[in-house]
Amino acid sequence: xxxxxxxxxxxxxxxxxxxxxxxxxxxxxxxxxxxxxxxxxxxxxxxxxxxxxxxxxxxxxxxxxxxxxxxxxxxxxxxxxxxxxxxxxxxxxxxxxxxxxxxxxxxxxxxxxxxxxxxxxxxxxxxxxxxxxxxxxxxxxxxxxxxxxxxxxxxxxxxxxxxxxxxxxxxxxxxxxxxxxxxxxxxxxxxxxxxxxxxxxxxxxxxxxxxxxxxxxxxxxxxxxxxxxxxxxxxxxxxxxxxxxxxxxxxxxxxxxxxxxxxxxxxxxxxxxxxxxxxxxxxxxxxxxxxxxxxxxxxxxxxxxxxxxxxxxxxxxxxxxxxxxxxxxxxxxxxxxxxxxxxxxxxxxxxxxxxxxxxxxxxxxxxxxxxxxxxxxxxxx
Amino acid sequence: xxxxxxxxxxxxxxxxxxxxxxxxxxxxxxxxxxxxxxxxxxxxxxxxxxxxxxxxxxxxxxxxxxxxxxxxxxxxxxxxxxxxxxxxxxxxxxxxxxxxxxxxxxxxxxxxxxxxxxxxxxxxxxxxxxxxxxxxxxxxxxxxxxxxxxxxxxxxxxxxxxxxxxxxxxxxxxxxxxxxxxxxxxxxxxxxxxxxxxxxxxxxxxxxxxxxxxxxxxxxxxxxxxxxxxxxxxxxxxxxxxxxxxxxxxxxxxxxxxxxxxxxxxxxxxxxxxxxxxxxxxxxxxxxx
Numbered sequence: 056x057x058x059x060x061x062x063x064x065x066x067x068x069x070x071x072x073x074x075x076x077x078x079x080x081x082x083x084x085x086x087x088x089x090x091x092x093x094x095x096x097x098x099x100x101x102x103x104x105x106x107x108x109x110x111x112x113x114x115x116x117x118x119x120x121x122x123x124x125x126x127x128x129x130x131x132x133x134x135x136x137x138x139x140x141x142x143x144x145x146x147x148x149x150x151x152x153x154x155x156x157x158x159x160x161x162x163x164x165x166x167x168x169x170x171x172x173x174x175x176x177x178x179x180x181x182x183x184x185x186x187x188x189x190x191x192x193x194x195x196x197x198x199x200x201x202x203x204x205x206x207x208x209x210x211x212x213x214x215x216x217x218x219x220x221x222x223x224x225x226x227x228x229x230x231x232x233x234x235x236x237x238x239x240x241x242x243x244x245x246x247x248x249x250x251x252x253x254x255x256x257x258x259x260x261x262x263x264x265x266x267x268x269x270x271x272x273x274x275x276x277x278x279x280x281x282x283x284x285x286x287x288x289x290x291x292x293x294x295x296x297x298x299x300x301x302x303x304x305x306x307x308x309x310x311x312x313x314x315x316x317x318x319x320x321x322x323x324x325x326x327x328x329x330x331x332x333x334x335x336x337x338x339x340x341x342x343x344x345x346x347x348x349x350x351x352x353x354x355x356x357x358x359x360x361x362x363x364x365x366x367x368x369x370x371x372x373x374x375x376x377x378x379x380x381x382x383x384x385x386x387x388x389x390x391x392x393x394x395x396x397x398x399x400x401x402x403x404x405x406x407x408x409x410x411x412x413x414x415x416x417x418x419x420x421x422x423x424x425x426x427x428x429x430x431x432x433x434x435x436x
Numbered sequence: 437x438x439x440x441x442x443x444x445x446x447x448x449x450x451x452x453x454x455x456x457x458x459x460x461x462x463x464x465x466x467x468x469x470x471x472x473x474x475x476x477x478x479x480x481x482x483x484x485x486x487x488x489x490x491x492x493x494x495x496x497x498x499x500x501x502x503x504x505x506x507x508x509x510x511x512x513x514x515x516x517x518x519x520x521x522x523x524x525x526x527x528x529x530x531x532x533x534x535x536x537x538x539x540x541x542x543x544x545x546x547x548x549x550x551x552x553x554x555x556x557x558x559x560x561x562x563x564x565x566x567x568x569x570x571x572x573x574x575x576x577x578x579x580x581x582x583x584x585x586x587x588x589x590x591x592x593x594x595x596x597x598x599x600x601x602x603x604x605x606x607x608x609x610x611x612x613x614x615x616x617x618x619x620x621x622x623x624x625x626x627x628x629x630x631x632x633x634x635x636x637x638x639x640x641x642x643x644x645x646x647x648x649x650x651x652x653x654x655x656x657x658x659x660x661x662x663x664x665x666x667x668x669x670x671x672x673x674x675x676x677x678x679x680x681x682x683x684x685x686x687x688x689x690x691x692x693x694x695x696x697x698x699x700x701x702x703x704x705x706x707x708x709x710x711x712x713x714x715x716x717x718x719x720x721x722x723x724x725x
Contacts, residue, residue: 103651106551236695263694267655269646270683272446273691276439293647296555304564305442305571324555325647 092135093128093387095120095378096160098151098175099167105143107292107321108167108367112189113138114360115371116164119379122355129382141166145174152178160184161389162378167367169195170238176200183390185397187374189367191315192242196414202394204415206374207339207406210239210246213314213421217287217337218250220423220434221312227284231260233274233298234289240266243289243314259283266294271301279307285335292316296325303330310335310425318424318431319365328429339406340366341424341433349405373404377417441570443687449576449645451683452583456638457660458667458675459590460631466607466670467627468523470530474515474538475635476657481541482508482636483648484549487556490643497559505636511541512632516625523624524610545650553649579641586637587676590630594672603627607670659686662705668715677716 097116099109120136128134137160141148148171155163156178162185166172169192179186180200187204188195193211195203221227230251234244244263251258259281262274275298278286286302288295288311295316302311312335316322323331343353343364352372356364377400382388385396402409402417409417423434457479464472472478482504489500515537522530560575594600605613606623614620639648642656659682667678685704689697712718 100551102546102551106650107553110550110552264690265695265698268690268697269655270446270450270687270690273439273443273687274694276442277691280439293553293649297646301446304573306564306566321552321555327555327557 090132092133093382094135094137094158094160096137096139096151096155096158096163096165098139098141098148098155098163098165098171100143100171101138101140103142103144105168105291108189109140109143109165111365111367112165112167112371114356115364115368115373116375118352118356118359118368119372119375121359123379129379130387132387134379136164141168141171143168143171145171148172148175149178151175152182152184156182156184161387162186162382162393164371164375164378165189168238169242172203173198173238176203179203183394185378185394187378187397189370189374190239192238193246194238194242196416200415201391201398201413204374204377204397204411205417206370206377207315208418208421209416210242210314211249212419213337214243214246215250216421216423217312217314217335218247218254218256220337221285221335222251222254222256225285228256229282229284230256230258230287231262231278231281231283231285232258232287232289233262233264233271233278234287235264235266235268235291235294237266237291239291240289247287247289258287264290264294264298266291268294269297271298272305275302275305275307278302279305283309285309286311288313288317290316292319292321293325296322296331299326299330299334303327312336314338314421315366317426319367320363323426323429328426331426331429334426336424336426336431337421338366338424338431339418339421340369341422341431345433346405348403352405369405373402373406373409376404377402377409438569439691443691444684445570445572445576447684447687448680449573449579449683450642450686451663451680452580453638453642453645453656453679454659454663454682455676455679456583456586456634456641457656458663458679459587459672460634460638461661461664462667462670462672462675463590463634464627464631465664467603468624470527470534471661472515472628472631473531473534474541475534475631475660476653477538477541477545478508478511478632478635478653479639479656479660480545480648480650480653481511481639482632483639483643483652484545485636486640487554487643487648488549490559491554491556501637501640504640505633508636509629509633512628512630513625515632516628520621520624523621542650549650551650553647553652555647556643558644575644579645582637582641586634587672590634591672593630599623599626659683662702666705666708666715668718671715671717674715674717681716 099112100106101109120134124133139151152175167189169190172188172190176198180202185202187206191209193209234240260278310333314337317334318336318338353364381396381400398411407418411417424431485504486500489495489503490497519530519533558575562574564571564573602618603623610620663678663682667674686701689700693700
């Protein structure tokens with residue numbers, strides 16, 4: 056991590072030095088003109104509670120950039136990926152949005168936190184900097200920026216698929232919900248509740264917790280008395296893990312269900328593999344073995360970072376690939392032209408086939424998997 | 437009724453950890469009159485050290501804890517030694533010095549262990565005890581027992597040993613204590629060392645309950661500080677009562693006010709402090725304030 060920081064700072068220093076020599080405002084055009092490296096910003100939490108998301112994103116994006124650079128870059132120009140730490144904080148995010156604009160970055164990868172991305176969206180829209188986020192809150196679509204793109208499905212897709220499996224296929228109607236009151240949890244709450252009510256199912260419990268809550272005894276004991284068949288959790292990795300662990304300690308034996316976070320290693324470690332058994336996960340990237348492309352990606356990821364790839368790294372890899380493809384097809388365009396190029400990019404990614412619509416969403420399907428023997432396994436049929 | 441009792445059980449186990457954090461705050465405060473703002477970060481360091489020795493070096497949990505407490509205690513000594521020249525000169529600078537140390541420790545933790553954090557499996561693998569439908573985790577009982585033992589040892593040290601009595605004397609009147617030949621600096625150093633050791637104990641114990649990350653100490657530090665204030669800042673029994681009270685209060689507000697639980701917890705806390713500014717066991721006249 057400190058090495059990353061140092062490498063992120065050096066270009067900034069160089070930039071500050073070069074900016075000092077040129078006329079005010081000139082640096083903005085320098086970076087966009089036809090020579091020198093193409094500057095792309097990666098904004099993500101590199102510290103704080105959400106830093107695991109930021110670390111995965113960085114690894115996925117870096118892998119894509121390195122592959123392109125090794126193959127000669129875009130139009131013979133190398134791609135320079137500068138890392139910025141938003142600490143998972145929307146206020147820091149808005150400061151960084153202005154910073155990447157003034158430093159002449161032509162596009163942004165990140166963030167992994169919907170709330171931060173939503174806060175940054177108006178500034179990036181004004182600055183005409185296309186942004187490919189890993190957030191999945193429907194609020195991102197509601198932000199209504201033509202410069203904002205998602206590298207995965209929204210919560211609506213995740214939870215519709217999940218509800219379809221649980222209610223329609225498994226016939227489970229007695230469902231309890233626990234979600235947190237953060238941006239992600241709120242999105243999950245609304246999307247899953249909507250999917251349930253369209254099936255005329257009313258959850259037996261609908262509990263909301265705070266994002267940094269540590270003890271869930273009261274909420275879970277309440278749910279235990281309702282005796283649900285399955286418990287839906289809408290919270291980030293660590294909190295979901297704690298909820299599942301404490302639920303098992305309280306003698307709750309029914310399976311849990313949720314979206315992307317429940318398929319991650321952090322969730323598994325926090326909950327304990329035994330406790331997470333049978334968790335139902337809705338995810339666009341269930342495992343590294345789903346396709347040849349994902350096997351190749353996973354092998355490259357393992358070779359570079361010596362750890363197993365997972366959803367967030369894959370999403371960031373896809374998003375970065377789409378951006379770089381669009382840069383190439385548009386002959387390194389910037390601003391609105393680049394945004395249009397991204398919208399026009401059809402890309403076969405790790406998550407599926409991307410084709411962007413006007414809302415900035417490019418993919419509309421997830422698959423269902425369950426955790427068996429500590430591994431996420433696709434449900435067939 | 438079952439929800440009520442289970443909520444108390446859940447609150448007490450985290451409350452015991454808050455109590456240990458509060459003890460560290462209070463011990464330094466009663467001896468030096470100083471709020472150690474680095475305390476929460478010391479908790480994080482302790483949690484990381486304990487989890488590293490336990491998971492990476494594969495030492496038994498108890499031994500890992502002892503080493504973590506010793507190393508963290510040494511960090512406490514360093515903090516005190518650096519701040520010592522400011523003692524009795526500029527108090528504000530000392531406060532800011534502890535904040536600075538907090539930032540340094542935070543950065544060190546991220547530099548050494550990275551920002552991602554790690555999960556620590558529980559060292560006690562037995563099934564929770566089932567008591568008339570109430571579930572009690574065995575590890576919670578271990579935490580409570582260790583917290584109680586630590587408190588008893590601390591009280592015995594302060595009341596029965598010469599060094600402890602000297603610390604009490606410094607707490608009451610450091611000039612008079614100096615006059616009778618007590619080394620005030622050494623007394624402060626011991627307070628800082630024990631305080632840091634208690635932080636490591638809290639951090640190490642809470643690791644298997646939660647998730648060890650750089651943000652761990654921040655959350656525990658604030659709750660622990662609130663616990664110390666609630667019980668009466670500087671008071672040893674106050675820290676215990678305050679810690680358990682904050683834990684249980686937190687647990688109940690989580691059940692009743694859902695997403696607004698944190699807000700309600702601190703509103704209740706503020707009201708109690710307004711009614712009783714010195715806290716439950718407040719005895720400010722005895723301590724330096």
